Amino acid sequence: MRHFIKLAGLAVLLMAQSCDSNETEAVGKDLLSPKAGLTPSDFKGDNHDCATVSQFGPNSYWTETLVNTAETNFLIQQNNSASNLFGLANVPLYFAGGPGTFNALSYGPPNNFIIWGEDMMRKGLEYGRPAVAYIAAHEVAHQVQFRQGYPSVRGNSNTELEADGFAGYYLRKRYTSTWSNVSAAYNFSQTIGGANGSSHGTPAQRRSALRLGWLLGQYDLTNQRLDYNFFYYYNSYVLPGKGKAPSGAEKPAGISKEIHEYIMTKITELQEINNGEISEEEFTKLN
Numbered sequence: 001m002r003h004f005i006k007l008a009g010l011a012v013l014l015m016a017q018s019c020d021s022n023e024t025e026a027v028g029k030d031l032l033s034p035k036a037g038l039t040p041s042d043f044k045g046d047n048h049d050c051a052t053v054s055q056f057g058p059n060s061y062w063t064e065t066l067v068n069t070a071e072t073n074f075l076i077q078q079n080n081s082a083s084n085l086f087g088l089a090n091v092p093l094y095f096a097g098g099p100g101t102f103n104a105l106s107y108g109p110p111n112n113f114i115i116w117g118e119d120m121m122r123k124g125l126e127y128g129r130p131a132v133a134y135i136a137a138h139e140v141a142h143q144v145q146f147r148q149g150y151p152s153v154r155g156n157s158n159t160e161l162e163a164d165g166f167a168g169y170y171l172r173k174r175y176t177s178t179w180s181n182v183s184a185a186y187n188f189s190q191t192i193g194g195a196n197g198s199s200h201g202t203p204a205q206r207r208s209a210l211r212l213g214w215l216l217g218q219y220d221l222t223n224q225r226l227d228y229n230f231f232y233y234y235n236s237y238v239l240p241g242k243g244k245a246p247s248g249a250e251k252p253a254g255i256s257k258e259i260h261e262y263i264m265t266k267i268t269e270l271q272e273i274n275n276g277e278i279s280e281e282e283f284t285k286l287n
């Protein structure tokens with residue numbers, strides 16, 4: 001009988017312990033996760049734009065830190081700085097660790113948050129912090145699009161190309177005044193966008209979109225003006241078959257004289273990036 005009581009007592013103790021540890025784990029997971037009870041791979045069907053074509057792996061899990069604290073803080077800082085530049089409250093950021101996390105996903109309404117994967121962070125850092133800053137800004141740009149109804153111009157790849165343009169604008173304004181940093185960031189992003197013709201656009205298209213956003217980053221533009229300027233120049237001049245920009249071309253009423261005069265001096269360069277006449281290597285050496 002005494003033996004039974006001892007065993008029963010032990011069982012109660014074990015149950016209490018396992019219950020406690022389950023509870024602690026559940027609370028911790030919920031704090032790290034955008035939605036209780038869902039793993040990173042559970043977010044499949046939602047409205048989102050992603051940096052790669054894959055979803056998070058079935059064995060991925062929520063985590064507080066990607067790679068290490070310093071790099072995680074850097075990512076948070078870039079996310080918040082891009083949110084601030086584009087007039088958004090800091091976009092909520094969640095982290096997925098473990099296998100199958102080579103992705104960063106930006107979720108539209110009603111979620112309006114971003115999930116970054118650890119493999120994406122690790123790979124990005126192989127190219128340096130500018131690569132992380134670029135992807136962070138690209139994902140925040142998707143939040144601007146989701147929440148404010150951009151791109152204003154519908155078309156194949158326009159969503160992704162505009163996000164690259166907004167990222168270029170961000171990098172110029174908030175991260176670096178050195179073009180070689182930006183082109184280093186680009187080198188990473190083009191490895192992850194999927195095959196030519198995917199929603200992200202071809203590498204040459206992405207390069208020209210990033211460059212155009214970077215050039216526009218010399219000026220202060222609202223999101224609406226940035227969207228408008230980006231597509232005006234991209235669609236009127238940069239797209240294939242648009243021919244050489246006529247000198248003295250009229251500017252539309254919505255674009256400032258200063259910006260128009262400056263961007264028109266860059267149209268040939270942008271066209272040559274877009275059609276591949278400026279190679280990837282030459283692209284990295286632009287001023």
Ligand SMILES: [Zn+2]
Nearest residue numbers: 049050160163
């Ligand atoms: Zn994207």
